[in-house]
Amino acid sequence: MNIGQAAEASGVSAKMIRYYESIGLIPKTVRTEAGYRVYSDNDVATLGFIRRARDLGFSVEQIAELVALWRDRDRASTDVKRIALEHVEVLERKARELQEMAATLKHLAKHCHGDTRPECPIIEGLQTGGGTGSIDLHSSSQFGAVGLRSAHRDTAPKRVRS
Amino acid sequence: MNIGQAAEASGVSAKMIRYYESIGLIPKTVRTEAGYRVYSDNDVATLGFIRRARDLGFSVEQIAELVALWRDRDRASTDVKRIALEHVEVLERKARELQEMAATLKHLAKHCHGDTRPECPIIEGLQTGGGTGSIDLHSSSQFGAVGLRSAHRDTAPKRVRS
DNA sequence: CTTGACCTTGCCATCATTGGAAGGATTACA
DNA sequence: TGTAATCCTTCCAATGATGGCAAGGTCAAG
Structure with a gap:
């Protein structure tokens, strides 16, 4: 082949x-x-x-681990489980972060008039870093890029970068 | 300065x-x-x-838009709102994807003995692409890399790639 | 034998960010 | 004043996963 x-x-x-x-x-x-x-x-x-x-x-690094485990059938499934569960944690944490970001933006957009007036708390929030009250735009995550990859590109090769 | x-x-x-x-x-x-x-x-x-x-x-491209809007205070807040809401959609979609991935892995891990026996549905699921029944490991997302950036690195410059 | 579809390697681009090297400028201190 | 430390400059390279292109070799069908 x-x-x-x-x-x-x-x-x-x-x-x-x-x-x-x-x-x-x-x-x-x-x-x-x-x-x-x-x-x-x-x-x-x-x-x-x-x-x-x-x-x-999974990142390529993790995949390498998994492939090694897969090839070596005598290895304990404990390792596989551990890797998977570690990965679950990261995924869930990142999902949470994304949702928080979305919620913040939604909140800001809700109070944006959306007409031609230039008042917009989104802009103001970004400007002052906290102009909307309780929303902490500084809330920092300690996590890096989300390791998501585009899945098998049957469809289009477009890179949906937001 | x-x-x-x-x-x-x-x-x-x-x-x-x-x-x-x-x-x-x-x-x-x-x-x-x-x-x-x-x-x-x-x-x-x-x-x-x-x-x-x-x-x-926000991606740099979007930030460029926002900065332009910010500088030009006469621009309508409609544009800002639109950009923000578009972004919210993408964020929520990506959060959903991550959660689905996490759920799938969790399900697989749940049935993994975790002792020294080499039976592990995680491995088998990956191997066959559907060995656990209803779980569709082929379920493909049509979305590209998540545009998350690491936040202000007060802490460590480590790139938590899973 | 030609054509077209496939394969090869290699290099460039993406995106946001970090790192380093080589060298000039400024500042602080003895 | 001399010198060392710290800043600044530019340029180049790397990251991860992927796409794309180009020049050239190969193979199968017509």
């Missing part, structure tokens, strides 16, 4: 397959005389595993 | 101030004879505005 078929079968783009190989997430494949990468059904299964983990928001 | 003081006062790093200038988010500043950038209190206020917008998860 060539990389194109493997990509289609696994849902991971050929580009990403090469990338995963380059960073060592998957081992180097056998090549034909011409230099074409050859994939087995087993490889496709691994790629599918990776894609599903990716769709669940 | 030099860039260092402006950075401290605004909460935006000197590095980022230069970056924002380079991409045109803020105008080029006056320089001293030696080439040092000079900032006024007004500039610091603008930077603070930018930081707070950034903390609310």
Whole structure:
């Protein structure tokens, strides 16, 4: 199986397959005389595993852990559980953060007249950092970028950046 | 005021101030004879505005819009409201996605023995893409990376990538 | 044999941000 | 005044995951 078929079968783009190989997430494949990468059904299964983990928001680093656990069937499922639960915590925390941000913005927008008058608490809130009363626009999160990836791009390659 | 003081006062790093200038988010500043950038209190206020917008998860592109609206007080608040509400939608959608991912993982982890036995539905779920019954691990989101930024890094510069 | 579809590598771009290096400017202190 | 420490400058590189393009090799069908 060539990389194109493997990509289609696994849902991971050929580009990403090469990338995963380059960073060592998957081992180097056998090549034909011409230099074409050859994939087995087993490889496709691994790629599918990776894609599903990716769709669940795992970082490549975590996926590497999970793939290692998956390959080594003798490893305890404790490790897998631990990784998953750690990930759940992060996901929930980030979801909470996003909701708080949305709530803050909604609150500000609610008091924005929306007509042609230039009074708008959104702007004022941003300006003063607390002009709307109890809302703490400074409330800082200690978390970095949310590790969400776009899922299999069956649809469009558009990068919905807000 | 030099860039260092402006950075401290605004909460935006000197590095980022230069970056924002380079991409045109803020105008080029006056320089001293030696080439040092000079900032006024007004500039610091603008930077603070930018930081707070950034903390609310606005992309630089959106911040540019907001800053323009902020500067031009004659503009209708309708625009601000629209931008904010669009942003709210995206945030809520992304929060929902994260929660769904967390729920799926939690469900899988719940049935993971967590002892030394290698049976673990997390692994199996990832492997088969649906081994746990009704859970659709293929459920794809059509959304790209979440545009969350780390907030003012008072604490540590660590990038909590899960 | 040609055409078109596929593969290869390699480089560039994204986005926001950090880091570092090399060198000039200013400030503080002995 | 000399010097060291601290600031500032610009430029370059890296991050993570992905897309895109280009130049060139390969393969299968017509």
